Amino acid sequence: MKTSIYFLAIVLIPFTLFSQGLLQEKNTFTHQDTLRGSITPEREWWDLTYYHLDISVDPDTKFIKGKNTVKYTVLKPYAVIQIDLQEPLYITKVTQNGKELKASRDGNAYFIGLIDKQILGSNNAIEIHYEGHPKEAIRAPWDGGFSWKKDTNGNHFVATSCQGLGASIWWPNKDHMYDEVDSMDISVTVPKGLMNVSNGRLQSIVQNKSTTTYNWAVKNPINNYGVNVNIGDYVHFSEVYSGENGPLDMDYYVLRDNLEKAKTHFKDAPRMMEAFEHWFGPYPFYEDGFKLVEVPYLGMEHQSSVTYGNHYKMGYLGNDLSESGWGLKFDFIIIHEAGHEWFANNITNKDIADMWIHEGFTSYSENLFVDYFYGKEASADYVIGTRKRIQNDRPLIGTYNINKEGSGDMYYKGANMLHTLRQLVADDEKWRHILRGLNKTFYHQTVTTKQIEDYISEQSGIDLTAFFNQYLRQSHIPNLEYSISNGSLKYRWNHVVADFDMPIQVTFNNKDQWLYPTTEWKTTPISDEKLIVDNDFYVQVSKL
Template sequence: MKRILFIIFLLLVSISEAQLLQNKTTFTKQDTLRGSITPEREWWDLSYYNLNIKVQPDKKYISGYNIIRYKVLKSHNVIQIDLQEPLEIAAFTQDNEQLDYTKIGPVYFVILKKKQVPGAYNELYVQYSGSPKEAVRAPWDGGFSWKKDKNGKHFIATSCQGLGASVWWPNKDHMYDEVDSMRIAIDVPKDLIAVANGRLRDTYDYEYGDYRLYEWYVDNPINNYGVNVNIGDYVNFSEVYEGEKGQLDMDYWVLKDNLDKAKKHFKDAPKMMKAFEHWFGPYPFYEDSFKLVEVPYLGMEHQSSVTYGNQYKKGYLGSDLSRTGWGLKFDFIIIHEAGHEWFANNITYKDAADMWIHEGFTAYSENLFLDYYYGKEAASDYVIGTRANIQNDKPIIGQYDVNNEGSGDMYYKGANMLHTLRQLVENDDLWKQILRGLNSEFYHQTVTTKQIEDYISTITKKDLSAFFNQYLRDTRIPTLEYSHQKRTLKYRWINIVKNFDMPIKIKIGDDEKWIFPKSEWQTIETSSSKKPITIDRNFYVRSKEY
């Protein structure tokens, strides 16, 4: 019975991921406005957000404003700001003058009166309010989660990956342009605590009324969906981690009834930091600290404010997604979501079509965590075990300029692609150099798949274009077709893209060797046709003997 329940659980996980990440076959005008760098976006560069909101839990209502500071790149008189219904804009103003606008769905085209001079910095004041979309099944379905803890106190959090940050606050809702820094001020009832990104600067009690303001400040560039607000009956504990860049503050915000439990369970957090600084380089946001914040949903990679809801269990809600036992050696949410600090928050995709850069590398980080503490064989067992979750239904890369994410295979097919690539690199020191180099070369930047591909090809001195085409842009699994007769091994690749010629490691009996298949048949001599052929399991391929 336990096995049946486990299989059902895995199927539900696969279905939910597929529903979240499915490709659309047709796209609307609104998809283009949401997913492309429109003329009304590309003329200005984000500098600073000053976001102020009041949260009224009993009414499930928010109100406030965002001051958007930007640099003019070229002259233009229309600026695009995004805010999703049912939230409403009360006013746009610049230099104390109210501005007119036109609206297409969640997109506001604001007509500026002031001449926009290239090189100048200007501010746009946006006032808004309403009852934001309530998340049905966070984090896959985004918005506000309005819950209560077991003591009946409000327990609230935001999540908005894919759907967009404009589901709860007005902003430039495209990933290509990250704001340089940000203030987040949250008014909440005095019996609750509000936690956001960055560091807590101050709290302010109003002379009249029963609300308290929590002011947080983010010192580093941050992507829009990485911004979050969490509200609850929190308590805080912390530690200082001696990291590669010095002392790193690690803070934990949990419901007060879970304090003792969290102090034991969150020991995975410094272990995570040690492993990932080894593989990926220094934690990218020392200035903003690292936080784990308990929330009423599973979790999400909000920058410097990683949200946690894995019920203080090892694995994924107590289950092992690899079916090997290794997945129960760590808390999946702590390791996976914190891994996104390097791949998602430090290195961020420009376009949602390239979301594999976030999820492929971070799913692979689970494997590297095991590698660091338990060795390469354990890590290989784990990542190979996750292949059972791969659907090969659609390409990993989605369609560009329409906010379209690729297949859910970006997680574990992406991880197995990277595991395969590690075999081709051969030298583990070079492999670590590549992973750390990516986080250094593209530090606090938004990137494209091509930039990632080109960087790895340059460092490895290998043309990996066909390799990436095979695994990112095609659904077929490369298959090694072979025959071993009369002391001759005959072999070739099938189910491949043009120019795919990946070498692979095999064993002929106990003799390990590399072969270099192509689409045409090739042969090598062997000492005996009675010796079995074994394909190295670390390559994500299939084999077919005939």
């Protein structure tokens, strides 16, 4: 790392938060933003069912070449299909039923004219050939693309990452979150002596003259940014975890020199699985197994192929992001990125504007891990400790239809919102039932914020409309204003949306009790001069 300022930033802020601080806020949106972020007419008429991504990777020249076979079902007749591929990569040929098709490029979107009639309900396929030097990730995973590195022995160490920027930064696909592919095959050819690890299960290894092809199969729906390629001098070890849905294969791929270190450090992986199956329900991808794969960047939630680069340290690169002490009880990357298997990979936002669903719940999963192993008080200390990282700069929900996420506060403001909500539910088993129910109800689905809001309101029996409007759609948090005078406590909510009436736990008159503030002043008798607001509620408190 070249400067102490950069080092300070990276150790103090989760990697995805760090990206938010570095990227300049974009205030205007372009035609390309719309093509990338909206469900265009050239996307909506077909339902994606299958990919076979088959590529060769040459690390010496940083060049990739291959094809993607795309299968789909026709939802309504149309003659043009949109496929996304970002420069400097380019499509060389597209075919359907042996006929070569014309493809016109509009920035990062290709519009392919189809010759054969697209009959309602029919199942069709196109084959897309492409090649080029893909964008190199300068600061992965905050900046997507290929990471072309070498290990300490001089072997190539290569990986992909593309959240936010989009999977089309390195392979052609339908690059919008709303339509996940039902299943996928991934074939990657690499120079002999190297191994490729991708999503799903390894089906076969084909030895060619000077290269090796690794064939992987994904049986479950997968979001496009969750697809990955990892190439290196890997060694493998594994274990079988006895999970809620039976035996689960847990595989680990690490650099050769790190094998013994990983065998000890990766003990956090089955601990993660135990805690999260308790809170969220069965791991969502038993058919594809679970993997941790070492990479030359910090890590990412690639489905069934979670990538790891935390240097075998506890916490976040050896630091406790909560400053509570509890953050050094686990490896942050193993816990956080694997938590995304439930929130991001099982339940996926339809539009990146709703990315708080991924990051809020997953950041919250960190303190649920602490809760499971160290207790409720410890978990509260952890999540409350993260509040110092919240800026309250913008709403958590971004702008729809232009691939625009909300504030980086989606991580720990999202987590503290959920921690507050747990207090309102006021029944831990009921709260656990809600979290597990989310993963069961929306199993392998793409969702909107409204679906999540409605489900939690229904299951909790609380109208949470104003609550979610406040925490998700406003930049500021509720302010409880109060004064004490002449034996009377006067209180109200300020800086809140209309109809905000969240109850809050407080202590006064030597008694723990609930207050029911609204935006109008209320009064109640008080025999002392002290009001203590429960710190489990993420609010501001102002004594007037």
